[in-house]
Amino acid sequence: xxxxxxxxxxxxxxxxxxxxxxxxxxxxxxxxxxxxxxxxxxxxxxxxxxxxxxxxxxxxxxxxxxxxxxxxxxxxxxxxxxxxxxxxxxxxxxxxxxxxxxxxxxxxxxxxxxxxxxxxxxxxxxxxxxxxxxxxxxxxxxxxxxxxxxxxxxxxxxxxxxxxxxxxxxxxxxxxxxxxxxxxxxxxxxxxxxxxxxxxxxxxxxxxxxxxxxxxxxxxxxxxxxxxxxxxxxxxxxxxxxxxxxxxxxxxxxxxxxxxxxxxxxxxx
Numbered sequence: 001x002x003x004x005x006x007x008x009x010x011x012x013x014x015x016x017x018x019x020x021x022x023x024x025x026x027x028x029x030x031x032x033x034x035x036x037x038x039x040x041x042x043x044x045x046x047x048x049x050x051x052x053x054x055x056x057x058x059x060x061x062x063x064x065x066x067x068x069x070x071x072x073x074x075x076x077x078x079x080x081x082x083x084x085x086x087x088x089x090x091x092x093x094x095x096x097x098x099x100x101x102x103x104x105x106x107x108x109x110x111x112x113x114x115x116x117x118x119x120x121x122x123x124x125x126x127x128x129x130x131x132x133x134x135x136x137x138x139x140x141x142x143x144x145x146x147x148x149x150x151x152x153x154x155x156x157x158x159x160x161x162x163x164x165x166x167x168x169x170x171x172x173x174x175x176x177x178x179x180x181x182x183x184x185x186x187x188x189x190x191x192x193x194x195x196x197x198x199x200x201x202x203x204x205x206x207x208x209x210x211x212x213x214x215x216x217x218x219x220x221x222x223x224x225x226x227x228x229x230x231x232x233x234x235x236x237x238x239x240x241x242x243x244x245x246x247x248x249x250x251x252x253x254x255x256x257x258x259x260x261x262x263x264x265x266x267x268x269x
Contacts, residue, residue, distance in 0.1 A: 001058075002105055003031040004082035004187075008071050008180070009092030010038045013047045015126075015232045021134045022095040022229075024055040028102040032058040035092070036078040039066025069243075072196035072205050075180075076266045079187065079195050088184040090229060094118055095129070097140050097228040104184045104227055112219050113189070113210065116182030116227035117174070119157045124149035126232040139230060160225045168225040176220035178210025182229055189218055194265030200250055201243040208251045215258045 005023060009016045016035070023033055033055075037044060045061060052059045062078045064070065079087065088104045090096065107114055128148040129139045138144045142155055160168050183206070193212045200208060210220070253259065 001031055001084045002028065003086045003088050003101060003184075004034055004084040005031055005088045005090065005101065006034045006036055006075065006078045006082065007090045007092045007094075008036045008038065008075060009040060009044065011040045011044065012092055012234065013043050015234065016044065016092040017047055017051065018129060018131070018134060018232065019090075019092050019095050020051050020055065020059070021131050022098075023057070023101070025098050025135055025137075026096070026101045027099050028105060029056055031088075031101055032060060032083060034060045034062055034078045034081055036071075036074040037061060037063040038069070038071050038074045039064060069201045070198070071202070072200055073198045073269070076195040076198065076269060079190055080266060080269070082187060085187050086184065087187050087190065089180055089182070091181045093232045093234055094181050094229040095134060095139060095232065098137055100227055100229060103223060107221055107223050107226070108184065108186075109221065110186065111217070112221050113178060113185035113213055114183060114223050114227070115176035115179055115210075115220050116229070117157060117179065117224040118181050118229050118231040119152075120231045121145070121233055122149055122151070123233040129232075140228065157225055157228060158230075165225040169222045172222060172224055174222075174224060176222040176224075178206050178213065178220075180206035181231065182227055183210075185213070185218070189213060189216070191266060192216065192261075194261045194263075194267055196265060197250060197262040198264045198268065199262075200247045202239055203244040203247045204251055205247060208247070208254055211251065211254050212260055212262065215254070216260045
């Protein structure tokens with residue numbers, strides 16, 4: 001396989017199904033989907049078992065018991081489970097445009113990781129998107145989105161294509177950091193830095209991985225306007241000030257001491 005797509009989820013079957021349908025119609029089909037499940041109940045497994053019979057690519061379910069927000073740990077387990085040499089990361093609330101995988105593969109280079117973004121949707125628009133809207137790609141059409149509740153004015157991440165997308169990738173002031181909803185790298189590089197730091201919960205845990213890749217000498221490439229996905233709205237009950245403070249302390253240590261390998265990562269599973 002050319003790639004393994006790894007997406008995180010937790011008890012969000014409606015959103016996860018929409019995302020999987022988005023990957024089912026990719027222009028590049030030679031990849032597997034790995035669901036990194038941080039302790040969801042039986043409904044998620046039932047959904048995956050059903051969709052496994054309906055989509056053309058392999059659908060792998062990597063699950064762990066619910067022990068609070070342990071996304072970094074389940075992502076490390078998914079990295080280990082991946083059968084491809086190239087890993088594309090997203091979340092179970094981000095529907096990819098049908099060229100998402102192809103774009104990541106086209107821009108993949110040794111010694112680099114890729115950094116993409118997402119386009120946030122309001123709840124009303126998120127709920128309005130149906131399976132048919134995804135399969136027909138209507139959910140990426142600005143006119144359709146506006147008809148279904150989108151009021152955003154900055155639409156460049158949805159409308160830019162070809163040379164314009166390349167130009168915007170080049171001039172954007174947004175740093176090409178590791179964004180867990182839209183990033184990719186060779187598996188060997190992620191293993192070399194020992195994956196995600198499992199001491200980190202929500203808040204910058206993705207960025208810390210990217211900072212260790214930078215410390216290893218891996219550079220980043222911006223594909224913010226080329227690899228497109230739309231983000232479905234949801235609550236964030238797992239956010240806490242304590243976690244942010246802990247994560248910021250770890251990130252500061254990583255940057256100051258040029259840390260490459262976390263001591264709590266893949267090898268400690």
